[in-house]
Amino acid sequence: MPRPRGRSQGDALLGHRLALAAALLVVSMVVPADEDYWWLPVPLQGDPPNEHHPLTRDLSAKVCGYCHPKQHQQWRESLHALAMSKGLIGQLATTSQQNREACLSCHSPRSEQWATWKTLGSSALGKVDGIDCAGCHVRAYHRFGPRDVAETPHGKVKGLELFKRSEFCQKCHQFPPGQGTVLNGKPLENTYNEWKASRYSREGKTCQSCHMPDGRHEFKGIHDAEMTRRGLRVQVLRTAKGMYVEAKNVGAGHALPTYTTPRITIRAETTEQGKAKHAEFVIQRRVTWDPQKGWRELSDTRLLPDQSLELRLPLMPNQGAKVTVTVHPDQDYHERVYPMLLAAPIKLSQQDRAMLTDARDEGIGRAYRLYNFECTAWKGKEQACGDGRLAVNK
DSSP, rough: OOOOOOOOOHHHHHHHHHHHHHHHHHHHHHSHHHHHHTOOOBBOOOOTTTTTGGGOOOOOHHHHHOOOOOHHHHHHSSTTOOOSHHHHHHHTTOOOOHHHHHHHHHHOHHHHHHHHHHHHGGGGTSOOOOOHHHHHHEEEEEEESSOOBSTTTTOOOOEEEGGGHHHHHHHHHHHHTTOOOTTTTTESOOOOHHHTTTTHHHTTTHHHHHGGGGGOOOOOOOOOOOHHHEEEEEEEOSSSSSSEEEEEEOOOOOOOOOSSSSSEEEEEEEEEEEEEEEEEEEEOOOEEEETTTEEEEEOOOOOOOTTTEEEEOOOOEEEEEEEEEEEEHHHHIIIIIIIHHHSSSSSSOHHHHHHHHHHHHHHHTOOOEEEEEEEEOSSSSSSSSSOOSSOOOO
């Protein structure tokens, strides 16, 4: 379901007027102020300067890839590139124009992309990129980045410190006060504030430090097993009384996971007298939505930075056991949102219904095993049950 930001039509109109003013500011001053850089949608670029190479007048990511092949290859496999997905486009038909614009502002932020989507509608899949190169780097045909570059086929690249700070990511990874759903005092999208309250902020570890190391454009997150392992450390001990599990957020500078979509399940299990026995902990912010009652938070068991949890499974001395840690990156969508939309009494085109069905099935298929531990019977001393790492991202 699109993430509601609570904007009124008046707010949207004001936003468009401010966006136009911001575009004019970029043209006249060349260097926009930080607060102007992320007016959304990104204003129309206007006419390309005559001195630009003919290729650089095309703002598509594919053309950027001719001169930036490494960055393009990294980006095209990222979730930023895939932000205009089947699930997103299929949902747009089920919600209001206000919500559509709120979704598109971050999933496909350039005004040129909006124009293409408005023309093509549900057929925009594969024809409109998600968060592309120009969405982050181009304003009024001027190029911006983390450093100055004097000569390029598209003119000078102006370096902005904003590209090196977490504030660059804030616009789409933090619902501002008064906008968007707030449950139990926490916005649905609260990543920037979670980071701001953590030691990572105080230590100068930015979003880019983890998600764009060495300037890479992969934007890895919970869909990647190795990235998740760097965030979540799990240790398992066989003790005299049974199995002891500790899971700790050691590497994510925000709640793990940060949004409502993913679920991480830690499950310890054994067999006792021929019967299965288990203990389980689910790490997730669970929410629900009802047309009459609106949004509700059912639970929030996520791990804040440096926070840990413990799980114990009592065992007899002769018993062994195992622990599995499974990640469902798209759990809330394929378990709650897509089934709800497909079953709702709303008119969906065959194309939209097919996209939502595919998105549901593909989301289920993206689950992976993060850790797998095997503990033996008690051997007279406390011992670790291996490191639990799996060799493949499945």
